[in-house]
Every structure is written in C-alpha cells, then in structure tokens.
Amino acid sequence: MSLDFDINDFLAKTQASVTSVMQAGKVGMQDSVDDLARIATDIAPIDKGTLRRTVDTKVKASKDSVVGEVSFSAVETSKRGRFNYALWTHEMTYKLGEQSQAAPGVDGYSVGNKYLSRPLYGEQSKYWKWVADSIRGRIGR
Numbered sequence: 056m057s058l059d060f061d062i063n064d065f066l067a068k069t070q071a072s073v074t075s076v077m078q079a080g081k082v083g084m085q086d087s088v089d090d091l092a093r094i095a096t097d098i099a100p101i102d103k104g105t106l107r108r109t110v111d112t113k114v115k116a117s118k119d120s121v122v123g124e125v126s127f128s129a130v131e132t133s134k135r136g137r138f139n140y141a142l143w144t145h146e147m148t149y150k151l152g153e154q155s156q157a158a159p160g161v162d163g164y165s166v167g168n169k170y171l172s173r174p175l176y177g178e179q180s181k182y183w184k185w186v187a188d189s190i191r192g193r194i195g196r
Contacts, residue, residue, distance in 0.1 A: 075193050080121040081114050083189030087182035088112040088123035094174040095125060097161035100144050101154045105129045109141065121186075125171060145171060 089112060096110045106129040113124045127141040145168060158166045164174055 072194070076190055077116050077121065079190045079193035080186055081116050083186035084114045084121045084123040085112075086185050086189070088114060088125050090185075091123075091171070091174055091178065091182070092125045094162055094164060094178070095127070095171045097158075098164045098166050098174070099127065099170040100151060100166060100168075101158055102152055105131075106141055106144060125175075127171070145169060 092110045092112050096107050099106050099110075101107060106127055109128045111124075111126050111128070113126075115122050115124075127145070129140040129144075131138050131140050148168060151167060155166045160166050162174070164170075164177070
C-alpha cells in the first residue's frame with residue numbers, strides 16, 4: 056500500500072495566501088500613509104504653500120515586509136545656495152508666521168515643527184490597527 060501526496064497544490068495555495076496577505080498589508084499601509092500625509096500637510100507651517108504642496112506618499116512591498124513613506128521636499132535657492140526648507144521647518148524651533156498661527160491645525164495637532172513625527176507617533180496604534188484589520192479581513196478572521 057502506498058500513499059501519494061502532491062505538495063504542489065498545497066504550495067501554490069500557500070503562496071496565493073502569502074500574496075493575498077501582502078496585498079492586504081499594502082492596502083492597510085496605503086490607508087495609513089494617506090492619513091499621515093493628510094494630517095502632516097494640515098499642520099505643516101505655511102508661508103507660500105510650497106511645503107504643503109510637495110507631500111508625497113509611497114508604499115513598497117518586498118517578499119516579507121511592507122514599508123510606507125511620507126515625505127515633503129521643499130528646497131529653495133538663495134545667494135547662499137540651496138536650502139532644504141522642508142527639513143529645516145520639521146527639525147528646528149522657530150516662531151510661526153501669521154499664516155501658520157492663523158491655521159487651525161487638524162485632529163488635535165497644531166501647526167508647527169515635527170509635522171511628520173508628531174502625528175506618526177501619535178497615531179501609531181491606529182495605523183497598526185488599520186494594517187492588521189486589513190490583513191484580518193483578507194484571511195477571514
């Protein structure tokens with residue numbers, strides 16, 4: 056008596072499940088980076104609006120991870136050379152201009168520096184939940 060087991064079907068279904076989970080992770084991550092970009096844009100300092108218009112989001116998946124990125128890129132050129140306005144406004148402490156002071160902020164965050172890191176850390180548990188819920192929804196739990 057013999058027992059034959061074709062593992063190819065099992066492996067194909069397992070790979071399909073992994074692919075499905077990664078796709079769900081990407082959906083949850085995209086929702087998270089979109090929300091972070093929304094908050095960060097609304098609490099970034101405003102002068103000419105250049106900084107707020109440069110927000111960019113990316114979600115990348117590899118075989119074993121999903122990474123989300125939110126970035127701003129506002130570089131100005133002056134007599135002294137190129138100046139990374141986005142980095143300076145995020146990292147430094149400074150007095151807000153009139154437009155920034157008048158801006159309402161959003162979701163409990165005020166306009167000012169650390170406009171990316173404050174909501175990232177403040178909303179971190181929500182973002183973890185969104186990614187996990189997206190994956191759970193895909194695997195049916």
